[in-house]
């Protein structure tokens with residue numbers, strides 16, 4: 001079954017819906033469309049390398065910014081996505097209750113870039129910072145840059161908007 005394609009198709013419909021409902025947004029709406037797909041691709045490969053279920057990892061990467069998609073707000077978006085993404089995921093019928101909980105927990109914890117979480121959470125966080133970097137975004141917090149440099153194994157030039165800010 002093309003689970004990730006089906007999930008991303010459902011996510012695109014959610015983004016279309018919330019684009020109309022929430023017009024004030026901290027991120028360009030097309031970033032949500034692009035980032036969820038590119039993150040999932042990165043996460044799938046990382047999962048294969050790390051011995052993690054690639055479908056579950058790609059699903060968590062696909063949904064990780066769900067909170068920002070539905071609220072439009074960057075602040076607190078990880079926590080804001082936890083309960084709503086469970087409703088969304090259950091509605092797709094693609095995942096078991098246990099898988100829904102695993103994905104939703106990764107959504108909730110993905111902004112804790114300075115902490116080490118479960119293997120799925122770590123993949124979401126690593127894929128997130130790598131995708132940010134590849135698209136030329138400046139990091140909001142130093143913990144994101146530290147994570148990326150650890151992942152790549154070398155320093156990066158990308159700036160940090162607020163180096164002293166540890167959490168959003």
Ligand SMILES: [Fe+2]
Pocket residue numbers: 064065077078110111
């Ligand atoms: Fe996020």
